[in-house]
Amino acid sequence: TPLYSSAASDVYKRQVWNMQLLVDEDEHSGLWNGDYAKTFFVLKPEIDAEKFNNRLAPFMNSKTDDRKKSRLFAQRFSDKYLNGKYENGKIAGGRISYVWLFSIIAAFILLIACINFINLSTAQASTKMKEIGVKKTIGANRQSLIQQFLSESILMSFLSLSIALLLVLMIMPSFNDITSKTLKLDWSSNFVITLFLITLFTGLVSGSYSAFYLSKFKPSQVLKGKRIISFGEEWIRKGLVVFQFGLSIIFIVGVLVVQQQMEFIQTQNLGYQRDNVLSFKRPNTAKSETFITEVKNVSGVLNAGRMWGNLLSGRGTQSGYSWRGQEDDKKYSFKSPIIGPDLIETMDIEILAGRTPSLEYQEDFNKILINESARKMMQLDNPVGMNIGYGDTLREIIGVVNDFNYGSIHTLIEPLIFRVTTRGNNILVKIKSGEEKNAIVKLEEVFQKFHPAFPFEYSFVDDDYQALYEAESRVATLSKYFSGLAIVISCLGLFGLAMFTAERRRKEIGIRKVLGSSVFGIVRMLTSDFTKTVFIAILISLPISFLIAKSWMANFAYGIELSWWLFLVPSLVVLFVAWCTVGMQTIKAASVNPVESLKDE
Numbered sequence: 001t002p003l004y005s006s007a008a009s010d011v012y013k014r015q016v017w018n019m020q021l022l023v024d025e026d027e028h029s030g031l032w033n034g035d036y037a038k039t040f041f042v043l044k045p046e047i048d049a050e051k052f053n054n055r056l057a058p059f060m061n062s063k064t065d066d067r068k069k070s071r072l073f074a075q076r077f078s079d080k081y082l083n084g085k086y087e088n089g090k091i092a093g094g095r096i097s098y099v100w101l102f103s104i105i106a107a108f109i110l111l112i113a114c115i116n117f118i119n120l121s122t123a124q125a126s127t128k129m130k131e132i133g134v135k136k137t138i139g140a141n142r143q144s145l146i147q148q149f150l151s152e153s154i155l156m157s158f159l160s161l162s163i164a165l166l167l168v169l170m171i172m173p174s175f176n177d178i179t180s181k182t183l184k185l186d187w188s189s190n191f192v193i194t195l196f197l198i199t200l201f202t203g204l205v206s207g208s209y210s211a212f213y214l215s216k217f218k219p220s221q222v223l224k225g226k227r228i229i230s231f232g233e234e235w236i237r238k239g240l241v242v243f244q245f246g247l248s249i250i251f252i253v254g255v256l257v258v259q260q261q262m263e264f265i266q267t268q269n270l271g272y273q274r275d276n277v278l279s280f281k282r283p284n285t286a287k288s289e290t291f292i293t294e295v296k297n298v299s300g301v302l303n304a305g306r307m308w309g310n311l312l313s314g315r316g317t318q319s320g321y322s323w324r325g326q327e328d329d330k331k332y333s334f335k336s337p338i339i340g341p342d343l344i345e346t347m348d349i350e351i352l353a354g355r356t357p358s359l360e361y362q363e364d365f366n367k368i369l370i371n372e373s374a375r376k377m378m379q380l381d382n383p384v385g386m387n388i389g390y391g392d393t394l395r396e397i398i399g400v401v402n403d404f405n406y407g408s409i410h411t412l413i414e415p416l417i418f419r420v421t422t423r424g425n426n427i428l429v430k431i432k433s434g435e436e437k438n439a440i441v442k443l444e445e446v447f448q449k450f451h452p453a454f455p456f457e458y459s460f461v462d463d464d465y466q467a468l469y470e471a472e473s474r475v476a477t478l479s480k481y482f483s484g485l486a487i488v489i490s491c492l493g494l495f496g497l498a499m500f501t502a503e504r505r506r507k508e509i510g511i512r513k514v515l516g517s518s519v520f521g522i523v524r525m526l527t528s529d530f531t532k533t534v535f536i537a538i539l540i541s542l543p544i545s546f547l548i549a550k551s552w553m554a555n556f557a558y559g560i561e562l563s564w565w566l567f568l569v570p571s572l573v574v575l576f577v578a579w580c581t582v583g584m585q586t587i588k589a590a591s592v593n594p595v596e597s598l599k600d601e
Contacts, residue, residue, distance in 0.1 A: 021284075032063040040077065049076065098471055105251070105482050110202060112244040112486060116493030117153065117206035119237050120500070132215070145215035153207020154200060161199045178477050238533050241497070244490045245534055245574055246541035251483035252570035253545035257552065258476040260560045265469050268558065271404020271413075272311065273348035274465055276436065278429040278443070279310065280458040283451050285423040289359065291450050292342075295427065298442040300435030305343030306424030312464055314407020318417065322389035323378050334374060335406050335416040340424040344369075344401065347428065354384035354399030357420045367420045369399040374415035405558075408468045412557040428461070487574070491581040494530065498582040502526060502589035509589060522590035527582050534578045538571045545570075 023030035043052060053073045060072045075083075082096040132145060168185065176183055185191075282291070288306070295304045309315055318336035322329040344356040352372060375383055387394040398420075403413045431439045444456040466473075502509070509522055545567065553559050 032060065041074075049074065095471060098475060101475070102478065102482075105479075108247050109482065109486050109489065112247060112489050112493075114202060114206040115240045115244050116489060116496070117156070118209045119240055119493055120496045121149075121207070121209070142215045146211045149211035149215065150204060150207045153211070154203030157199045157203030157206070161195070179474055237497070238529075238536075241494065241530075241533050242537040242540065244486075244493065245537035245578070246544070248483070248486045248490050249538060249541040249570050249574050250545040250548065251479070251486050252573060253541075253549060253567055254552075255476070255479045255483050256566050256570065257549045257560075257562070258472065258479055260566065261553065261556065262469065262472060262476050264558075264560050265409060265472075266466075268405075268409060270409075270465075271349065271402060273430075274461040276431050276433055277347065277461040278431055278436075278440070278458050279461050279464065280427055280429075280443075280447070280456065282425050282427060282447075283454045285425055287450065288340075288423050291446070292427075294446045294449075295429060295443065298439055298446065300432045300439035301443075302430040302432055303342055303346040304427060304429045305346035306340040307343050307426050307428070308338040308421070308424050310426050310461075310464070311337070311347065311404075311406060312408070312461070312468060314411060318419070320390055321395075321417070323380065323386070325389070332377070332415070335414050336419055337406065337416070338419045338421050338424065340421055343424075343428065346430045349404055350402035352400045352402055353382075354397070356399055357418075359422070366393060366395050367398050368395050369401055369418035369420070370397055371401050371413075371416040372403045373413055374417060375400055377415045409558045410556055487577060491577055494578055495581045495585060498526070498530065498585040501529075502585055506589070506592075509592070513590075519587065519590045523583065523586045526586040526589070527579065530578060530582045531575075534575055538574070542567050542571065 043049060056074060057071050082099065135145065136142075165185075172183065172185075175181075292304055292306065295301060314335070316336050316338070317333050319333040320330045321332065321334065339357065341357045341359050344351060354369070356369070357367065370378070370383065380386065383397045383400060386397050388397065389395075401418070405413060406416055429439075429443065440458065443458070447454075447456040505526070509526075512522060512525075546562065549562055549566070553562070
C-alpha cells in the first residue's frame with residue numbers, strides 16, 4: 001500500500017497522546033504554523049492522490065492566517081528519495097538528476113564504442129572489397145551481404161555483453177563501496193528483455209553503416225581495383241573521431257571542475273567553527289540548565305550550547321516583523337533558527353555588536369539577534385537595543401552577528417533572525433582536540449543519567465557537513481572512472497585507425513624510405529592528420545564543456561572560478577594520449593624494411 005496513513009483508532013489515540021507530550025514540553029510545537037513533526041499516513045486504496053492533494057492544499061489556511069502563502073501537499077513516500085527537491089510546491093529534481101546524469105554518460109560511452117566499430121569497419125573496407133566483389137559475381141545479392149555484416153555486428157555485441165556481465169560481477173563489490181549501496185544484478189524478465197534489446201540495438205547501430213556502405217559497390221568497380229574510399233567518407237570518419245574525442249575532453253573537464261568544487265567545499269570558511277564539535281539530540285528538554293551544566297563540566301569539553309534543529313539544515317523561516325512600522329515590512333521572510341545560551345560562543349560565530357543570549361537576562365522569544373545581511377536589508381545603523389514589532393508584541397534586538405552559512409553553500413547567505421530560547425533539543429559540544437574519545441564516554445554517562453531509556457547517538461558537525469555533499473562526492477569519484485573509460489575506448493579506436501592507415505599506405509612509406517625519408521619524417525606525416533582531427537575536437541568541445549560546467553556550478557551559491565587551466569589541461573592530456581596512441585603504430589610502420597613494404601601480393 002502506498003505510504004501516506006491514518007491507521008486504526010487505537011494507533012490514532014497513541015499519536016494524539018505522544019503529540020500532547022511534545023506540546024507539554026514546548027508550547028510552540030502545538031501551533032498550526034510550526035513544523036515540529038513530519039506526518040506519515042496511508043491513503044485508502046480507492047483514494048486518488050492528486051484529488052486528495054487538491055483537498056489538502058487549503059487546509060492550513062483554515063487553521064492560521066500565517067500560512068496564506070503556503071500550500072500543503074502530500075508526496076508518495078517511495079518517491080521522496082529520488083525526488084526530494086521542490087520549487088514553488090513542484091518537484092524540481094533531487095537524486096533523480098544524478099540517475100539521469102550517469103545514464104546519459106553511459107549512453108555516450110556506448111556511442112563512442114559504436115563509433116569505434118563503425119570507423120574500424122570502414123577502415124577495413126579495402127581488405128574486404130575483393131571478397132564482396134567475388135561474392136556478388138557468383139550471385140550474392142545486396143540483401144544477403146547486409147544480413148552478413150549486421151549478423152557479425154550483432155554477434156560481436158552479444159559476445160561483448162557476456163564479457164560485460166562478467167566484469168560487472170567482478171566490479172560490483174567495489175562499486176557498492178564507492179556508492180554505499182548494496183546493488184546486485186536483478187535477473188527479472190524485465191531486466192533480461194531490456195538488456196537483450198539494448199544489446200541488439202547496439203549491434204544494429206554499430207553495424208548498419210558498414211553493412212549498407214560496403215554492400216552498395218558494383219563488382220566491376222571492386223575487381224578493377226578502383227578507389228573505394230571517397231573524400232566525403234574520409235570526412236565522415238574524421239567527424240566521428242572528433243565527436244568521440246570531444247566527449248572525452250568534456251568528461252575530463254567535468255571531473256576537474258567537480259573535484260575543484262569539492263575541495264572548495266571542504267576548505268570553505270562557513271563563518272563558524274565546525275571542527276571538534278559534537279552534536280546529539282535529547283528526547284526531551286526537561287531540566288535543560290542542569291543537563292547543560294553537567295555537560296560543560298565533563299573533562300575535555302570547552303563549551304556547550306543548544307538549539308532547535310541545526311546550522312546545516314537551513315530550515316525555519318519567519319515573516320511578520322515590522323521595524324519601520326509599515327505593512328510592507330511584514331512581507332519580508334527571514335531565516336529564523338532558534339538558539340539557546342552559549343550556542344554562538346560554542347560555534348565561534350563572530351559577534352559584531354551587542355551581546356549573545358545569556359541566562360542572566362532570563363531570555364525568551366522576545367529577545368532576538370540578527371545577522372549582518374538582515375541589518376543591511378533592514379537599513380539599521382545601530383540596531384542593538386531597538387524594539388521591532390512582531391504581531392502584537394515587541395522583540396528586542398540584543399546583538400548582531402557576522403554573516404555565516406546557515407545551511408549548505410548551495411544557497412546564498414540570507415537575512416537571518418535568531419530567536420532565543422532557554423531550551424533546545426539539539427546539543428552542540430565543543431571538545432578539546434585530542435580528548436574526543438574520553439569526552440564522548442563521559443558525555444554518554446551524563447546522557448544516560450538524564451535519559452536512561454534512550455541510546456546516546458551522536459555525530460560530529462564536520463562529518464554532518466561532509467554528508468551534505470555526499471551526492472557530489474560520489475559524482476566526483478564515479479566521473480573519474482567514466483572519463484578514464486571514455487578515453488581508453490576512444491584511444492582504442494584511434495589506435496585501430498592508425499594501424500589501418502599505416503597498412504593502406506604501406507607501399508607509399510616504403511617508397512618514401514627508399515627516396516631518403518627519415519623515420520621521424522614519416523611519423524610526422526602519418527600523425528599530422530590525426531593531430532588536426534584532435535585539435536578540431538578540442539576547439540569544438542571547449543565551449544561546450546564551459547557551458548556545461550557553468551550550468552552545474554549554478555547549483556552552488558559559492559564556488560570556484562572556472563579558470564583557463566581547467567580547460568587547457570584536459571586538452572593537453574587528450575592530445576598527448578592521442579599522440580602516444582598513434583605514435584606507437586606509426587613508428588612501427590615507419591621502421592619496417594622498404595623491401596618488405598614493396599613486395600607485391
